[in-house]
Every structure is written in C-alpha cells, then in structure tokens.
Amino acid sequence: MTTGQGAGRTNSAENPWPVRTVAQKVAGWIDRLGTIWVEGQITQINARPGTRTAFLTLRDASVDMSLQVTCSPQLLHSAPMPLTEGSRVVVFGKLTFWPGRGSLSLRVTEIRAVGIGELLARIERLRALLAAEGLFDPRLKRPLPFLPQRIGLITGRASAAERDVMSVAQRRWPAVRFAIRNTPVQGPTAVPQILDALEALDADPDVDVIIIARGGGSVEDLLPFSDEALCRAIVACTTPVVSAIGHEPDSPLSDHVADHRAATPTDAAKHVVPDAVAELQLVGDLRTRSAAALRNWVRREEHVVAGLRDRPVLADPLRGIDARAEEIDRLRHTARRDIVRIVDREATTVEHLRARLATLGPAATLARGYAVVQRVIPDGEPEVVWSVDEMPPGTQLRVRVGDGAIRAAVMGREK
Structure with a gap:
C-alpha cells in the first residue's frame, strides 16, 4: 500500500487512482x-x-x-x-x-x-577499454576446427560476401554445410539483429565455427562492428568466431576480439574450410614419405642383421666350444696326472710311517721275546706292573707275549 503524493488519499484497491491522476503524476515525474x-x-x-x-x-x-x-x-x-x-x-x-x-x-x-573524428575517437577509447580488460589477449583465442561439421555465416542478404564465402568453401570442400543468418550489416538495425543471429548460432550444437562477413566499406558503414555490445557478445561465445569484415586499413574492434581475423570473406573461407585437393595431395605425400622411411628403416635393419650373422660367434656357434675342447682335455689330463702323483706320494709317506710305527710299536718288541706283565684287578682293567713290590704272592697276573696272552699267579718273588 502506497501513499499518493498530491492525490490527497491513500492508494489501495478500495481507493484506486483514476487514469488522469496517474497520467498527471507520470507527467510530473518526467518533467522533473x-x-x-x-x-x-x-x-x-x-x-x-x-x-x-x-x-x-x-x-x-x-x-x-x-x-x-x-x-x-x-x-x-x-x-x-x-x-x-x-x-x-x-x-x-x-x-x-x-x-x-x-x-x-x-x-x-x-x-x-x-562526425567521423568523434566516432574514431570513441572507437579508440573503447579499444583501450577492451584491451585493458584483456579481451584482446591471444590466450583467449579458441582454435578453429580442422573440418567443421557446419559453418554459421552472418552476412547481408544476397551479398558478395555470402557468395564469396560459400563458393570458395564449396570449391575447397564440396560436402561443407552452412547455417546462414542474413542480417543488415550497416545502419541502426544491424547490431541488434547480428546479436540475435550470433546468439542463435552459438546455441546450435551442430555449428562448429561462426563467420561474420562483410565486404568492407566506409568508417560509417563499419560502425556496427565496433559496437561494444557486439564485441562483448563475440567474446562470450563458446563457438569460435571469425571476423571477416574485409576492411584492412581501419579494422573494426570485432577483428580484435574474434578468435581469428580474416582479411576478406574469401580469406575466411580458406582458413575455416580445408582444401580437399591439397589435403589429398598432403596425404599422398605423407604416404610416400612414410613408405620411403619404412623401406629405409627395413634396409638399415637388414644391414644390421647381416652384420650380426657374419660375426664368427653367430656364423659357427660351436667353433668356440670346439676350440676350448682340446684345452679342456689337456687340463683334465694334467689334473688327473697331478692328482695321481699326489696320491702316490702320500701313499709312500703312509707306508714309511707305517713301517716306523711297526718298528717302534710294542708288537715288534714282543715278537723279539719280550712280554708285558699286567696285574688283574677285580672289576677293573688290568694294570701294567713295574716292580716286584707290586706283585705279592698270590697276585693274579696277565702275561702278554708276541702271539697271545696267558694268566698266572705269583708263587714267589726274587730281588
């Protein structure tokens, strides 16, 4: 609920203002x-x-x-x-x-x-503003697709720019398709209609690139393409935009904010659409070069394999083994001879030690007529006796001679 100034009463559904009051109030507000x-x-x-x-x-x-x-x-x-x-x-x-x-x-x-001077000054001020905001930054430029599925074209109806773009593109790639939006390219209605066409083409998922084309003109004719709203709309597009205004000396601001600038509509078609003949020739050249490179690689590898096969170790793999067999046999004979010599020498040594042991052992002494007398101890081992004092009469003895042993008892003793 509001209070109507000058109406003298509260404005509501029960107390509406008449049309004349509203008209007078609007006239008063505008007059102020x-x-x-x-x-x-x-x-x-x-x-x-x-x-x-x-x-x-x-x-x-x-x-x-x-x-x-x-x-x-x-x-x-x-x-x-x-x-x-x-x-x-x-x-x-x-x-x-x-x-x-x-x-x-x-x-x-x-x-x-x-005037023209004032228009150019305004364009320069706008150019500086957009540049300061970074809208001319090359890092913002989107790459053009190699082979677009469909090309969006914004240009004048039945214009030379439209004919140039379509004829050049179809000559380079006959299967190319277009989504054309004819709009005014100069005058007061140009910018709103170009903005609508740009928005529609950017929203079309089949359109891979958009070309804005015009065949040049005077500074006044190209003013729509330096409009701030159009420049910002081009930057906001998610689809790559090509500006092909075709006015080289005084390029409009759309050339700077677009993802790619073409000097003419014909140049735009050449940049957007690949040349089928040139691409086929390039494919042929690449195939020829790749085949030549592959053949050279095969020949080089064949030389490497032939060099490896010519090496002695691969030409006759058993040659090394055969050359070493005689040396192995010689080493085996030498080893066997040395081992036999060592064994014989050690056997002779053992025989000499055995003879010395036999000579110095008790068996040889006993064989010469001597005997070993031992006292028998009950529940113990016999002990060798050294004196008659250790053998009182009745002592059980064990007497060992060269060919055996006998048992005896001491009958008496003599000194």
Whole structure:
C-alpha cells in the first residue's frame, strides 16, 4: 500500500487512482528530469512541408530501443551536416509525457551530428577499454576446427560476401554445410539483429565455427562492428568466431576480439574450410614419405642383421666350444696326472710311517721275546706292573707275549 503524493488519499484497491491522476503524476515525474543530452541513430525522419513540427525516431545502435523525437523543421535544415536516416546524432531537449494519449516524446532544441573524428575517437577509447580488460589477449583465442561439421555465416542478404564465402568453401570442400543468418550489416538495425543471429548460432550444437562477413566499406558503414555490445557478445561465445569484415586499413574492434581475423570473406573461407585437393595431395605425400622411411628403416635393419650373422660367434656357434675342447682335455689330463702323483706320494709317506710305527710299536718288541706283565684287578682293567713290590704272592697276573696272552699267579718273588 502506497501513499499518493498530491492525490490527497491513500492508494489501495478500495481507493484506486483514476487514469488522469496517474497520467498527471507520470507527467510530473518526467518533467522533473529537466533537459538532457541524448545520443542515438536516426532511423526515421518525417518532416512534411508546411508543418511546424518534424518527427524523428532515435534508436540505440546496440539494443532494440527507440525514442520518439520532435523538433522544428528549421532545426533539421540548419544542421551543419545533412541529417539522413542512419546518421548518428547528439540531441539536447526535454522529455514530455502527453497524458491525453499516454505517449512520451523528446522535444529537442539542438542537434549535433557526430562526425567521423568523434566516432574514431570513441572507437579508440573503447579499444583501450577492451584491451585493458584483456579481451584482446591471444590466450583467449579458441582454435578453429580442422573440418567443421557446419559453418554459421552472418552476412547481408544476397551479398558478395555470402557468395564469396560459400563458393570458395564449396570449391575447397564440396560436402561443407552452412547455417546462414542474413542480417543488415550497416545502419541502426544491424547490431541488434547480428546479436540475435550470433546468439542463435552459438546455441546450435551442430555449428562448429561462426563467420561474420562483410565486404568492407566506409568508417560509417563499419560502425556496427565496433559496437561494444557486439564485441562483448563475440567474446562470450563458446563457438569460435571469425571476423571477416574485409576492411584492412581501419579494422573494426570485432577483428580484435574474434578468435581469428580474416582479411576478406574469401580469406575466411580458406582458413575455416580445408582444401580437399591439397589435403589429398598432403596425404599422398605423407604416404610416400612414410613408405620411403619404412623401406629405409627395413634396409638399415637388414644391414644390421647381416652384420650380426657374419660375426664368427653367430656364423659357427660351436667353433668356440670346439676350440676350448682340446684345452679342456689337456687340463683334465694334467689334473688327473697331478692328482695321481699326489696320491702316490702320500701313499709312500703312509707306508714309511707305517713301517716306523711297526718298528717302534710294542708288537715288534714282543715278537723279539719280550712280554708285558699286567696285574688283574677285580672289576677293573688290568694294570701294567713295574716292580716286584707290586706283585705279592698270590697276585693274579696277565702275561702278554708276541702271539697271545696267558694268566698266572705269583708263587714267589726274587730281588
């Protein structure tokens, strides 16, 4: 619920304002705006002879918005430059709301045409702004597809640019397909329609690349392609965009923000569509080069294999073994001879030691007539006796001689 200023009562469903009150309030709000400067593009001029008021339509070049303008016919005739449809102007006036018919118009008292110098200065300022934002950065440029499934083309209807792009593309790759959007490429309605076409083609999943083409023109004719809204829309596209405006000396800003700039529409077709003949020739050349490289590699490997086969170790693998067999036999005989000699020498040594042992042993002494007398100890081993004192009478003895042993008892003893 709001309070109507000047209405004297609260505005509600039970206390609505009449149409005249609303119209008067709107007229009062607009009147408080005062005089203003407005820039736009003239799209329509209606100045009939003998009338005191001329009617113009002033349009925003970037969006589909317009404003009705009225002025004195003398103001149009006294302008420094002839004003025609498509002229960019700056006007000074006051907005007026006509309550009787509910319309809004701008009554102007001054009209200034925007000259080429001012337009170029504005483009340069916009160029610096977009560059500072990084929209010209090469790292943002998307690569063009090698063979696009479908090419989106934005150009004028039945224009030379359209014919050039299509003829060159079809000559290079006959199976190429296009999604064409014909729009104005100059004038006040160019930018809104190009924006709509660009949005539609970018949303089409079958379109792999978009070409914006125009066959050049004057600075005034190319102004739509330096529009800020169009430049930002090109940057925002997810599909690669090619700018082929075909105006080399003063390139519009769309050339800088696009993913690829083509000098002419023909050049754009050459960059977007591969040449089938050239590609087939390239494939043939690559096949020839790869076959030659493969043959050279095979020949090189054959030489390597032949060199390996010619080596003695591969030509006669058993030669090394045969050469070593005689040496092995000689070493075996030598080893056997040395072992036999060592065994014989050690056997002789053993015989000598055996003879010495036999000579020095008790058996030889016993064989010469000696005996070994041992005292028999019950539940013990016999002990050798050394003196008669160890053998009192009755002592059981064991007497060992050369060919055996006897048992005896001491009958008596002699000193």
